[in-house]
Amino acid sequence: xxxxxxxxxxxxxxxxxxxxxxxxxxxxxxxxxxxxxxxxxxxxxxxxxxxxxxxxxxxxxxxxxxxxxxxxxxxxxxxxxxxxxxxxxxxxxxxxxxxxxxxxxxxxxxxxxxxxxxxxxxxxxxxxxxxxxxxxxxxxxxxxxxxxxxxxxxxxxxxxxxxxxxxxxxxxxxxxxxxxxxxxxxxxxxxxxxxxxxxxxxxxxxxxxxxxxxxxxxxxxxxxxxxxxxxxxxxxxxxxxxxxxxxxxxxxxxxxxxxxxxxxxxxxxxxxxxxxxxxxxxxxxxxxxxxxxxxxxxxxxxxxxxxxxxxxxxxxxxxxxxxx
Numbered sequence: 001x002x003x004x005x006x007x008x009x010x011x012x013x014x015x016x017x018x019x020x021x022x023x024x025x026x027x028x029x030x031x032x033x034x035x036x037x038x039x040x041x042x043x044x045x046x047x048x049x050x051x052x053x054x055x056x057x058x059x060x061x062x063x064x065x066x067x068x069x070x071x072x073x074x075x076x077x078x079x080x081x082x083x084x085x086x087x088x089x090x091x092x093x094x095x096x097x098x099x100x101x102x103x104x105x106x107x108x109x110x111x112x113x114x115x116x117x118x119x120x121x122x123x124x125x126x127x128x129x130x131x132x133x134x135x136x137x138x139x140x141x142x143x144x145x146x147x148x149x150x151x152x153x154x155x156x157x158x159x160x161x162x163x164x165x166x167x168x169x170x171x172x173x174x175x176x177x178x179x180x181x182x183x184x185x186x187x188x189x190x191x192x193x194x195x196x197x198x199x200x201x202x203x204x205x206x207x208x209x210x211x212x213x214x215x216x217x218x219x220x221x222x223x224x225x226x227x228x229x230x231x232x233x234x235x236x237x238x239x240x241x242x243x244x245x246x247x248x249x250x251x252x253x254x255x256x257x258x259x260x261x262x263x264x265x266x267x268x269x270x271x272x273x274x275x276x277x278x279x280x281x282x283x284x285x286x287x288x289x290x291x292x293x294x295x296x297x298x299x300x301x302x303x304x305x306x307x308x309x310x311x312x313x314x315x316x317x318x319x320x321x322x323x324x
Contacts, residue, residue, distance in 0.1 A: 011091075018090050019049075036093060039100065047080050048098040049088075057225075058087065058094045060140065064201075064224055067136075073129045075122060075220045077101060101220050104213045110243045119211050120239060120259050122219050123203065127232040130201035134229060137201060144202050144230035146194050146237075147187055150275055154180050157280040160287045167298060172306055176276045179316050186271030186323065193268030194233050202230045206239045236263050237272050244273075249308060249315035270323055274316045279305040 012030060019027045019040070029041040036051030052058040062079045069078060080097040088095035108115050157164075158177075165173065187194075203210070204226030212220045240254060240263075247253040254260055263269045282301050291297045 046100045051093040108211045108213045110208050110246045127200040134199045144228040153280045156284045179274050183275035190268030193266045200232045202235045249311040
């Protein structure tokens with residue numbers, strides 16, 4: 001057996017031993033991808049082993065991806081059936097086996113216009129298909145509440161300012177907080193943009209790594225851990241926030257994307273674009289994980305959250321001028 005990670009960690013040895021016991025085939029190698037996600041090489045198959053915090057979460061994911069495929073959304077993975085009963089359970093974690101999608105070279109990136117446009121188109125297709133069966137899942141998944149989430153994120157950021165001020169100028173931090181205050185007040189008035197209308201099943205995490213372009217140039221949407229019920233504007237807003245750093249925070253370039261134009265006509269959507277959700281998220285995470293003493297990670301987050309400050313302040317001012 002082979003462990004593709006520096007050193008023979010006892011955990012991976014135990015996991016390999018467990019998998020060899022439960023699978024009807026020999027496990028040749030295991031490669032950690034991220035926490036509780038591994039690439040497994042069997043004698044004749046390669047698949048992803050993914051951990052879930054509960055049996056309910058595992059079964060929800062299995063059922064949801066099967067429903068997606070049945071309703072016509074083919075651009076995602078399937079769970080691999082190894083006829084295991086009971087399901088995999090190792091060190092307080094349930095595991096499912098997912099189809100492995102071999103990525104292309106280069107990988108999907110929001111830096112590439114082709115990828116940005118195709119990713120948005122695939123996300124819209126995903127929303128269209130999940131709108132057909134969203135009501136069926138209404139009793140087993142929560143509704144997405146944008147304002148509540150952003151108020152909580154802002155509160156955590158405020159708590160963390162005593163640490164952040166060692167790395168960021170007070171004037172810049174004050175500007176971030178002004179954007180948040182203006183955005184939240186506008187959202188309170190225009191929140192119907194994100195609540196009324198047909199519901200879909202939101203993906204909830206449209207980061208670039210949840211899109212995979214396969215070797216045959218087909219784009220896939222993966223990882224449905226944060227699915228919830230809500231209006232598609234919530235996912236589209238997150239997508240816009242994710243790609244804006246690659247557009248130098250240009251509203252004109254955002255408007256050039258035809259599939260975004262209907263959303264950019266909504267006042268609530270424009271107010272929401274001003275909220276520094278990425279800044280608050282990344283600083284809160286850095287402090288929560290106690291990485292503020294790691295110069296490499298601090299520099300990375302400074303480049304990401306403060307490096308485009310001139311472009312971003314211009315962007316927010318443009319939004320404010322539109323919404324006068």
